[in-house]
Amino acid sequence: MNDTDVFDLAVIGSGGAAMAAAIAARQAGKTVGLIEQATLGGTCVNVGCVPSKTLLAAAGARHSAVGNPFPGAPTSAGPVDLGALVGQKDELVGRLRQAKYADVATAHGFEIRPGHARFTSEDTLVVNGQPVAARAYLIATGADPADPGLPGLEEVDWLSSTTAMELTALPESLVVIGGGYVGMEQAQLFAHLGARVTLVGRLAPAAEPEVADALRGVFADDGITVVEDRAVAVETVDGQVVVVTRSGQRVSGARLLVATGRSPRTATLGLDVAGVKTDGRGFVVVDERQASSNPRIFAAGDVAGGPQYVYVAAATGRAAALNATAAAGARPAVVDYTGMPGVVFTRPQLGSAGLTEAQALEAGYRCVCRVLHLVDVPRALANGDTRGVVKLVADAETGRVLGVHAAADAAGELMLAATYAIKAAMTVDEVADTWAPYLTMAESLRIAAGLFRTDMPTSCCA
Numbered sequence: 001m002n003d004t005d006v007f008d009l010a011v012i013g014s015g016g017a018a019m020a021a022a023i024a025a026r027q028a029g030k031t032v033g034l035i036e037q038a039t040l041g042g043t044c045v046n047v048g049c050v051p052s053k054t055l056l057a058a059a060g061a062r063h064s065a066v067g068n069p070f071p072g073a074p075t076s077a078g079p080v081d082l083g084a085l086v087g088q089k090d091e092l093v094g095r096l097r098q099a100k101y102a103d104v105a106t107a108h109g110f111e112i113r114p115g116h117a118r119f120t121s122e123d124t125l126v127v128n129g130q131p132v133a134a135r136a137y138l139i140a141t142g143a144d145p146a147d148p149g150l151p152g153l154e155e156v157d158w159l160s161s162t163t164a165m166e167l168t169a170l171p172e173s174l175v176v177i178g179g180g181y182v183g184m185e186q187a188q189l190f191a192h193l194g195a196r197v198t199l200v201g202r203l204a205p206a207a208e209p210e211v212a213d214a215l216r217g218v219f220a221d222d223g224i225t226v227v228e229d230r231a232v233a234v235e236t237v238d239g240q241v242v243v244v245t246r247s248g249q250r251v252s253g254a255r256l257l258v259a260t261g262r263s264p265r266t267a268t269l270g271l272d273v274a275g276v277k278t279d280g281r282g283f284v285v286v287d288e289r290q291a292s293s294n295p296r297i298f299a300a301g302d303v304a305g306g307p308q309y310v311y312v313a314a315a316t317g318r319a320a321a322l323n324a325t326a327a328a329g330a331r332p333a334v335v336d337y338t339g340m341p342g343v344v345f346t347r348p349q350l351g352s353a354g355l356t357e358a359q360a361l362e363a364g365y366r367c368v369c370r371v372l373h374l375v376d377v378p379r380a381l382a383n384g385d386t387r388g389v390v391k392l393v394a395d396a397e398t399g400r401v402l403g404v405h406a407a408a409d410a411a412g413e414l415m416l417a418a419t420y421a422i423k424a425a426m427t428v429d430e431v432a433d434t435w436a437p438y439l440t441m442a443e444s445l446r447i448a449a450g451l452f453r454t455d456m457p458t459s460c461c462a
Contacts, residue, residue, distance in 0.1 A: 006133040006134065008136065010035065011137075011140055012035050013036065016044050017303075025327065026109060035115055040101050040112060042301075056188075058085050069385060082168055082193065083169070115128040116268070118270040119269060119297075136324035136325060139269065139299040140300050141265040143263055144262060145258070152234040153234045156236060156256055158241075171190070174255050175252065175257070176201075178201045180259065197253075200251060201230070204350060214389050240252040264281065266278060286304045341415035342415075348385075349409070350406070351418075352404070357369050365396070368395075373386070374389065388411075390404070390444045391406070391448070414441060432452070
């Protein structure tokens with residue numbers, strides 16, 4: 001990237017949205033430059049998806065040994081070497097950062113410049129004080145764990161989801177504030193590694209009630225104490241962190257982990273002088289084309305306030321790049337969120353695709369639902385673990401599948417089939433009559449669809 005170059009697209013950031021945008025623009029024959037002020041790769045590979053899921057896999061392996069349902073094949077699990085696990089995680093992160101980011105940039109022919117980017121006017125971007133000229137700009141700076149600003153929190157050496165994955169010694173006990181997907185994953189991660197864990201907050205607040213209830217039972221089985229109340233203050237008493245809730249409950253632990261959402265990285269970009277509007281939380285306001293209030297500046301990924309999944313970041317990045325460089329043609333590129341899946345990587349996983357029952361009713365559907373308990377799924381019986389449910393939401397008028405939600409082993413894998421069914425506008429009858437391989441968890445989708453015909457019991461393969 002030379003200072004004299006004029007790029008078709010200058011991208012601030014190097015995570016999922018940025019990389020997808022750069023690749024899409026290069027495939028359209030456009031010139032691209034990326035600017036990254038920190039570590040190449042953004043949230044997903046460095047501090048999000050990859051590191052958390054590899055540590056969750058390690059914790060799950062230990063927990064499977066502890067809770068083995070097959071007494072004829074005894075297993076055991078001792079104390080963990082967290083430093084070794086974190087080292088293994090860091091090695092994987094470094095390898096993927098090189099292979100999936102640095103090498104990909106080289107292959108597609110765009111350079112990544114280190115430095116801090118900020119706008120000094122509506123059409124001027126500078127990087128470390130030097131102007132970078134471009135016909136269009138894309139903000140893809142992502143988000144960081146949010147600080148909830150609780151009284152007393154500033155006096156505590158609290159952990160975020162990022163710093164928790166840098167620990168080299170397992171805390172004896174841990175309090176987690178936040179019952180969303182990050183809080184649930186982190187709580188179960190440390191509990192399965194052997195820590196005593198208390199979670200403060202509403203568990204799985206966005207999940208279907210039946211799915212959230214299933215996870216409550218699992219957390220109780222895991223020995224995780226769940227206090228479904230709002231944290232209002234933090235104290236330190238006799239070397240322990242104490243979290244005070246709205247109802248006056250007090251829970252304590254050796255360490256505190258805060259997982260109460262994420263904040264956009266926009267504070268130092270100079271968006272005010274660039275004429276870029278943000279919402280009350282600082283996220284860039286965009287239209288369906290991913291364009292900001294400045295027609296030359298686009299935004300994509302977490303910083304644009306959409307669903308915070310890396311595949312959503314990539315989809316919005318691609319759309320933004322095509323629209324910003326006029327490569328989309330007469331019809332703008334837009335992201336279709338129909339059937340969008342989501343997975344929480346607890347054990348069992350929480351998976352969802354499409355609308356919840358409440359969302360369907362709010363959208364004006366007259367909907368009908370069925371809930372399948374895993375005790376009626378042969379795969380779950382064979383696994384020796386029938387904790388969980390699968391819920392289907394359908395349009396009562398047409399039978400079309402509107403949403404699929406599950407707490408189940410491999411629920412994330414089930415959601416791919418669910419997304420296809422929703423995108424293809426399949427009815428519950430069509431799902432029930434579609435081939436499903438026997439003794440798979442994915443078969444639960446076919447079995448659940450069959451409940452719309454009858455609630456009478458069926459044979460294993462019927």
